[in-house]
Amino acid sequence: MNAEHGPSFTRRAHPAPVAPNVRATMLEDPGFGRVFTDHMATIRWTEERGWCDAEIRAREPFLLDPAAAVLHYAQEIFEGLKAYRLSDGGVALFRPEQNARRFRASAERLAMPALPEAAFLKSIEQLVHADAEWVPGGDGSLYLRPFMFAAEPFLGVRPAAEYLYVVIASPVGAYFKGGKKAVTVWLSDDYTRAAPGGTGAAKCGGNYAASLVAQAEAIKHGCDQVVFLDAAERKWVEELGGMNVFLVYDDGSLKTPPLSGTILPGVTRDAIITLAKADGRTVREERFTFDQWKAEAQSGRVRESFACGTAAVVTPIGEIKAANGGFVVGNGGGGEVAEALRAKLVGIQRGDVPDAHGWVRRIL
Numbered sequence: 275m276n277a278e279h280g281p282s283f284t285r286r287a288h289p290a291p292v293a294p295n296v297r298a299t300m301l302e303d304p305g306f307g308r309v310f311t312d313h314m315a316t317i318r319w320t321e322e323r324g325w326c327d328a329e330i331r332a333r334e335p336f337l338l339d340p341a342a343a344v345l346h347y348a349q350e351i352f353e354g355l356k357a358y359r360l361s362d363g364g365v366a367l368f369r370p371e372q373n374a375r376r377f378r379a380s381a382e383r384l385a386m387p388a389l390p391e392a393a394f395l396k397s398i399e400q401l402v403h404a405d406a407e408w409v410p411g412g413d414g415s416l417y418l419r420p421f422m423f424a425a426e427p428f429l430g431v432r433p434a435a436e437y438l439y440v441v442i443a444s445p446v447g448a449y450f451k452g453g454k455k456a457v458t459v460w461l462s463d464d465y466t467r468a469a470p471g472g473t474g475a476a477k478c479g480g481n482y483a484a485s486l487v488a489q490a491e492a493i494k495h496g497c498d499q500v501v502f503l504d505a506a507e508r509k510w511v512e513e514l515g516g517m518n519v520f521l522v523y524d525d526g527s528l529k530t531p532p533l534s535g536t537i538l539p540g541v542t543r544d545a546i547i548t549l550a551k552a553d554g555r556t557v558r559e560e561r562f563t564f565d566q567w568k569a570e571a572q573s574g575r576v577r578e579s580f581a582c583g584t585a586a587v588v589t590p591i592g593e594i595k596a597a598n599g600g601f602v603v604g605n606g607g608g609g610e611v612a613e614a615l616r617a618k619l620v621g622i623q624r625g626d627v628p629d630a631h632g633w634v635r636r637i638l
């Protein structure tokens with residue numbers, strides 16, 4: 275393993291890749307996370323050999339021992355980032371080194387070996403090179419899903435001695451069906467996502483498993499996503515099931531919950547803070563309660579609210595539903611600050627707006 279440049283990947287091309295005309299049909303309306311490319315990247319880790327066997331190979335099912343530790347104790351982490359088709363036909367990643375860093379931090383929290391950032395970046399670049407034909411044009415993008423799991427067959431409760439790191443890729447369209455203008459969110463009363471000292475700041479599968487019952491409740495109430503409160507006092511707004519949250523005030527300033535250790539440090543969140551500050555806006559990373567959010571939306575102090583993340587970029591929150599009474603933000607349909615930030619971010623990602631912060635990494 276070369277620490278600076280990453281490992282050399284053995285490339286074994288898919289013996290029977292999807293035919294171009296079939297791929298074109300699959301790319302017409304891929305939805306989110308249902309269509310997959312021909313290849314995957316894999317790197318193995320064992321106690322004896324460290325990181326080894328880096329490969330780009332055909333995407334196919336794994337052979338997994340029924341005693342593989344991940345199936346019992348959920349030692350698994352993942353990332354999510356996108357490759358974008360640029361207006362000039364090239365392909366770029368957006369701040370992938372941030373995902374590489376977060377992946378290392380997640381690994382440390384889950385007692386897993388930390389993949390060198392160069393290996394993470396190279397695995398993604400090599401996979402996108404192999405599957406470049408799968409990067410959609412237009413509003414679509416190629417969603418990349420790096421993940422790592424404990425593969426050792428052993429039922430003792432301790433960090434495993436063997437792991438598999440994998441990257442798969444999925445061409446995607448809009449995250450919310452119908453490309454919604456604004457989403458409705460459900461306040462979870464009964465469930466919390468992460469507790470102090472827990473794994474809330476890590477991107478591990480277990481966090482999402484624990485959130486599914488709350489997400490299902492949100493859907494039952496006609497909402498798109500769930501919003502979680504803190505686990506200790508059950509009043510501070512933390513984040514949505516898969517996105518960070520921002521409020522926009524009548525003076526043009528923004529507020530978002532601080533990175534307290536119980537929320538995911540979103541790459542999009544960080545980009546939004548930087549872009550808003552560059553526009554001269556005040557951004558406060560400060561806690562706020564659900565009741566404050568409601569009162570300030572009802573008084574008109576809070577003009578807009580929005581969620582942000584890699585999958586859905588920036589999505590206005592039009593309405594918050596809650597067992598004890600919800601509220602509407604602004605006119606319920608989103609606002610101009612969220613829209614301007616979304617347009618700027620998408621413009622940078624697509625190469626249409628100057629990349630003043632050095633975020634775009636062209637790979638093709």
Ligand SMILES: Cc1ncc(COP(=O)(O)O)c(C=O)c1O
Nearest residue numbers: 516517518538540541542583584
């Ligand atoms: C719980 C949670 N919060 C926030 C985010 C947003 O993070 P990012 O902007 O890095 O996609 C995600 C998505 O990855 C998430 O799953």
